[in-house]
Amino acid sequence: MVIRVSDFESQEIRSLTLFSGLDDACFSTLMRGAYVQNFPPMIDLITEGDKSDFLHVLISGSVELFANWSGHETTMAVLRPTSTFILAATIRRARYLMSARTLEKSRIVLVPSEDVSAVFDLDPDFARAVVTELAVCYRANVMTTKNLKLRSSLERLANHLLAARKLAGDAQSFDLGLEKRRLASSLGMTPENLSRAFRQLKPYGVAIDGSRVMIADASDLEGLAKPSDLIDESCVN
Template sequence: MSVETSVLARSKLFAGLGSNTANMLLKHAEIIRFEPRDFIVRENQRADAFFCVIQGYVRLFKTNEVGRAADIRICEPRDTFAECLIGGGGIYAYNAQAADNIVLARFNLDGVRRLAEEDRALDRNIMQLMADHLLVTMECVASDRLQTAPQRVANYLLSQCSPGKPSETVRLPYQKSLLAGKLGLAPEALSRAFGSLKKAGVTVRGRTVRIDDIAALRQM
């Protein structure tokens, strides 16, 4: 089994599928690579595929008529995007851009659509992926409206900590500009939020973040 196939096999798209269906699904996939800042798809482009991240990170975002961008999501390994188009729709609703050197599986929409019509397990997986993405989106909207910028950053850092530890050093998985977009913040707002967390023992050095008192951070 190749590295790419191994990662795909552990994704939610492939969860619980029989070997025949999994092999058929792989036949509809093409492994592709992109360099940092390459566009994978562009907003309003005609859609013929959806994707699963195998290596690296993908930035999803929308732009308005004057070029301002709003981040939607950062996709990590084993995440899928644009799978909602299996159910219909002819264009991509957002831009997808490589955040670093990435490897993707590109799945043909028509082929997977036909396969899902024949296999209930695959159809359930696709429905579950779309439901998960809807719930994450709702959580992001709630976070934007209910939490301050420092609280959003604190909650993100806490999500990166190991259970039961009083302190920890974590490394941000991607650049701060991407983290800012993920949290719905401007880069300068993210910097101010990190500054306000110093009283909870948070020290930032590049992409390395030291948390001296996890319990204090939870109280932010």
């Protein structure tokens, strides 16, 4: 059964950079073919290698992008609302390079690839929005690569914590927001190593209780992390 996108959600989707510049007619075209779906946690949404059919928009909950090779699995990113995913595959009409699963109960809008393509040609503003969104994602990916190749796992963790703190409005304490094993995988390390890394950060004023992180003095941690806006600019997708 197809479930239409509600007006309320429409509003929310519209607030995304990808859709904000769009004129009403075009936006309606996109939403007409789109449908919303609720998913329980740990549901596979897409599998790498499959052909892409829909642009996904995460409205609530959280989604993990991950990849497999030769028996190994790695977390590529953890997405939170409101963000789009697999835009590149949608545009290329190519096979997915990553798989996706829900982590929490999630609400997701699915926009048919053909509609995205059609509106792209119809509305120059949308075209510009798509290319901007893609450029942002591209740059985020470059940052990921730099992060992996230039930093040790301890430095990656330190920078992640500083970024998370910033996202939490520079709060003195904040929630980790995801399981530690997934954080570990996303940072390119094992859960065991992450656990030890947290202890190594104690002298820098980092305390952790469950999923609650407390950073006593951010500038202390920054001394170790050496954050750079050419690597750490917070960009979800």
